[in-house]
Every structure is written in structure tokens, then in C-alpha cells.
Amino acid sequence: MEFSYLCTECGTSYELNPALTTCPSCSKSQKIDEPLKGVLEVQPQGTLPENAAVDTEVLVQSLLPVPPEYFPPLPRVKGELWKPERLREELSIPGLYIMNDGSNPTGSFKDRASVLVSAYARQSGENTIVLASTGNAGSSMAGIGAAAGQKIILFLPETAPPAKMIQALQYGATVYKVAGNYDMAYDLSLDYSKLKGGMNRNTAWNPMTMEGKKTVSLDIFAQLGNKSPDRVFVPTGDGCILGGVYKGFKDLLQFGLIKKMPRITAVQAEGSNALYRAWKSGSFDNQPSTTIADSISVDIPRNGYTALKYLQNYDGDVVCVSDNEIIEAQAHLSSRSGLFTEPAGATGWAGLLKCKKEISVHETVVVLATGNGLKDTATALKGIKMPEQTITSIEDIRG
Known part of the structure; x- marks a missing residue:
């Protein structure tokens, strides 16, 4: 198999090169406060083994x-496709599945991108990886880097959940806490890379991030018995996971392993819905984001143009859910299936609940649960009631 880069905007092909991040031609028109121009995808050419x-x-x-x-040297990152029997019965969706990426080495979907970036850095002779993160990508890259013996430089917004920061520090990453949001951390990490070097792993900026995330579609295909689902619900912030889901199914289409693209629904928090606004209006604007789902809280979706193009080309759609719906969905999913996912993962489930009336009993539906719920226990507390009474004997239990 041969691989090259393909600009998602102008269609120009380039040889794989660790120094090349975005299309040199399209990136010339890059403006401040807009998604990345000239995002590059990896294009495979050749024949698959029999x-x-x-x-x-x-x-x-x-x-x-x-x-x-x-x-x-880690187990392959692949997630686990759950069959939630109680929820199938409750919602009358017998073909319902949940792809649980909380079972990955660092408890996050982001391991899919991190292992490929780590491998590409090693292949390229680079031992330092730099990135910005709301939390999951950073702790993921830190853990994968620890296994690979690589130096990880991480820029985190000061609002990142403590568990994710602790996780990154436990793995040995150098962490800079940014007095600002994820967008500021993103820009600072790029400045650091330009000044001090290292491979930058930033989402969409590094083509290997979307390429690594496409493996979720390959795993869904394989775990469904070499079949494509009818519909996939994807929690969405900067659009890189969404782009990866599309890219994986596009590869399967290219090599004739599936016959059509699934209907893909991007699910955004109401307080961080730049892609939804662009899907409705046709253009991106810059509005401050605020949501309890920190992993998908972004002002500027860096993979926005590519994600929007995929949605338009393949008849995808975008739905928005409130923070209250996310909190309720998290508790609902946990108590009915035994799968405790973080708020961003619960966002996908909230999207399914919002759309359940339009889902046929004959459809195969997959919801992405992108991270372990223990990564943000403070938010999870909002959906439950902690016991107030302490007891010293069984007689203290009333009722």
C-alpha cells in the first residue's frame, strides 16, 4: 500500500513529510479565528491483502x-462494541450498540490518534511531541509517550478537569497550565513548536490525528461482523473525531468493503456548537463556548471546514443538546447499561435520545462513548444524589 497526503480543500497531493502539516497553498489564505485551511488527509492507494x-x-x-x-509496546487501541440489552428493550432499538473507547489504555478515544502520532514521530526520528488539549488528548499522548519513551510537552487550559491533569503528570509529561481556554492553549503550543521544535500533535494540524481516529470506523465494521451500521452518533467539538469517523468509512468504501456511507450525526453541546451553526448557515463565526462537556468545548473547531464538507457530501446532520440533557444522559446510560462515560461521551447518548423517534427498529445504530467517566467526577456528581446520612448499624437504615 502506498500513502500520500491529499488536501481536503484543493485536492493537491503531497508526499508524506513530518514537516508538512497543512496544504502550503490553501494555508496562505488562513485567517485568525477560523478553522484550519488546507487540512491534509492521508490517502491510501493499492490493494488490500486477501x-x-x-x-x-x-x-x-x-x-x-x-x-x-x-x-x-501497548495492546492495540480498538475500543469495545457493547450490546446494551436493557437499553435496546427500553428504546425499542434492537440494533443498538455503544462503542466504548473508555476501555483504551488511557481511558480515552484520543489514544487512537496518539498511538499513530507516536509511531510517526518515532519513524521520523523525533522524540518530542507537543500539543494542546482540553484534557483527554493531553493525558492520552502523555500515557502513550510514556510507553514509547518520548518527551511530551502539554498545554492545558486552567479549567481542565483535575483528574486529566493529574493523569498527564503521572505519566511524566511537562504540563503548562494556560490562563485561558483551549483555543489559546492551541495557539501557544504551535508557537512553542515553531520556537523549540518537536512534532506537534494538535488536532487537525497534524494529519495523523484524523488518520488515527479513523480506526474507530474500521473497528465498528469488524466488530459488527464486517458490516456497516446504518447510523452513527458522534460527540463533536473541533470536528476531528467526526472527520476520522467519515475517513474510516470512506476508506472502507474505497476498497469495496462496504456499499454506502452510514448516516452520521454530529452531536454538539448547545454552549459549544460552532459546527451546528455553520451547518445551518454555511459559514463559521467565532463565539465563546461554555459547556460542562470539556472535551468538546471549543470556540473555533479547527477541523471545521473538513467536517462540514463531509456532512454536506454524505448527507450527515448535526443536533444540539443542553448541559442538563448531557448530565441526565450520563446517568441514564450508566444506570441502564453499566457504562460510565464522561460528559463528552454522554453527549452522543443525549443526541440519540433526542433523535430516538426517527430511528427505525430495523436500523443498526452505534453511539460513540469517547472517554471513561472517572476522568471528570465533579460533573458526574451533578447527575446523582450523594448519601447525606452516615450509619453505625443496620438499625440506622430507614424504610
Whole structure:
């Protein structure tokens, strides 16, 4: 298999090069306070091995641009597709599945991108990786980097949940706490990379982030028995996970393993819904974001143009949910399935609950749960009632 970069805007092809992040031509028109121009995708060309359709490991390895020997010594990041029987019955959706990426090494979907960035850095002879994060990407890259023996420089907004910051520090990352939001952290990390070097892992800026995230679609296909779902609900902030989901299914289409693109629904928090506004109006604006789902809280969705193009080309849609709906969905999913996901993961579930009346009993539906609920217990507390009484004997229990 041969790989190259393809500009998602102008269609120009480039050789893979760790120094190349966005299209040199399209990025010239980049404006402040807008999504990235000239985002690059990895384009595979060639023939899949005969056993790729029945062997998930072969399929994934064949469609990734870095050979297996460069990957860190960890179990393959693949998530687990759950069959929530109680929820299937309650919602009358017998084909309902939940892709749980909270089971990944650092408890996050972001491991999918981090392992590929780590491998690409090693292949390129670079041992330092720099990034900004709302929390999950940073703790993910820190953990993957620890396994690979790489130096991780992380810029986190001061509002990042303590558990995610603690996790990154436990892994040995150098953490800079930014007196501002994720967008400021993103820009500062780019400034750091330009000044001091290192491979920058920032979402969409590094083409390997969306490429790594596409593996969720390959895993869904494999775990469904080499079938495509009818619909996928994707919690969405900067649009990189959404782009990765589309990219994975697009690769499966390209090689004839599926016949059509699933209907993909991006789910955004009402307080951070730049992609939804652009989907409705056709253009992006810059408004301050605020939501309890920190992992998808962004002012400027850096992969916005690419995500919007995918939605338009493949008839996807975007729905918004309130913070209260996210909190309720988190508790609902936990208590009915045993899967405790963080607020961003619960956002996808809240989106399904909002759209459940339009889902047919004949459809196969997958909801992405993108991170472990223990990453943000402060928000989870808002959806439950802690016991107030302490007891010393069984007689103290009333009722």
C-alpha cells in the first residue's frame, strides 16, 4: 500500500513529510479565528491483502501509513462494541450498540490518534511531541509517550478537569497550565513548536490525528461482523473525531468493503456548537463556548471546514443538546447499561435520545462513548444524589 497526503480543500497531493502539516497553498489564505485551511488527509492507494476483510489486525495495519514496528509496546487501541440489552428493550432499538473507547489504555478515544502520532514521530526520528488539549488528548499522548519513551510537552487550559491533569503528570509529561481556554492553549503550543521544535500533535494540524481516529470506523465494521451500521452518533467539538469517523468509512468504501456511507450525526453541546451553526448557515463565526462537556468545548473547531464538507457530501446532520440533557444522559446510560462515560461521551447518548423517534427498529445504530467517566467526577456528581446520612448499624437504615 502506498500513502500520500491529499488536501481536503484543493485536492493537491503531497508526499508524506513530518514537516508538512497543512496544504502550503490553501494555508496562505488562513485567517485568525477560523478553522484550519488546507487540512491534509492521508490517502491510501493499492490493494488490500486477501485476508484484510476477515482479519481486523491486517485491515487496520494495511490502512495505516506507519508500519507496526514503530508503534509503542501497548495492546492495540480498538475500543469495545457493547450490546446494551436493557437499553435496546427500553428504546425499542434492537440494533443498538455503544462503542466504548473508555476501555483504551488511557481511558480515552484520543489514544487512537496518539498511538499513530507516536509511531510517526518515532519513524521520523523525533522524540518530542507537543500539543494542546482540553484534557483527554493531553493525558492520552502523555500515557502513550510514556510507553514509547518520548518527551511530551502539554498545554492545558486552567479549567481542565483535575483528574486529566493529574493523569498527564503521572505519566511524566511537562504540563503548562494556560490562563485561558483551549483555543489559546492551541495557539501557544504551535508557537512553542515553531520556537523549540518537536512534532506537534494538535488536532487537525497534524494529519495523523484524523488518520488515527479513523480506526474507530474500521473497528465498528469488524466488530459488527464486517458490516456497516446504518447510523452513527458522534460527540463533536473541533470536528476531528467526526472527520476520522467519515475517513474510516470512506476508506472502507474505497476498497469495496462496504456499499454506502452510514448516516452520521454530529452531536454538539448547545454552549459549544460552532459546527451546528455553520451547518445551518454555511459559514463559521467565532463565539465563546461554555459547556460542562470539556472535551468538546471549543470556540473555533479547527477541523471545521473538513467536517462540514463531509456532512454536506454524505448527507450527515448535526443536533444540539443542553448541559442538563448531557448530565441526565450520563446517568441514564450508566444506570441502564453499566457504562460510565464522561460528559463528552454522554453527549452522543443525549443526541440519540433526542433523535430516538426517527430511528427505525430495523436500523443498526452505534453511539460513540469517547472517554471513561472517572476522568471528570465533579460533573458526574451533578447527575446523582450523594448519601447525606452516615450509619453505625443496620438499625440506622430507614424504610
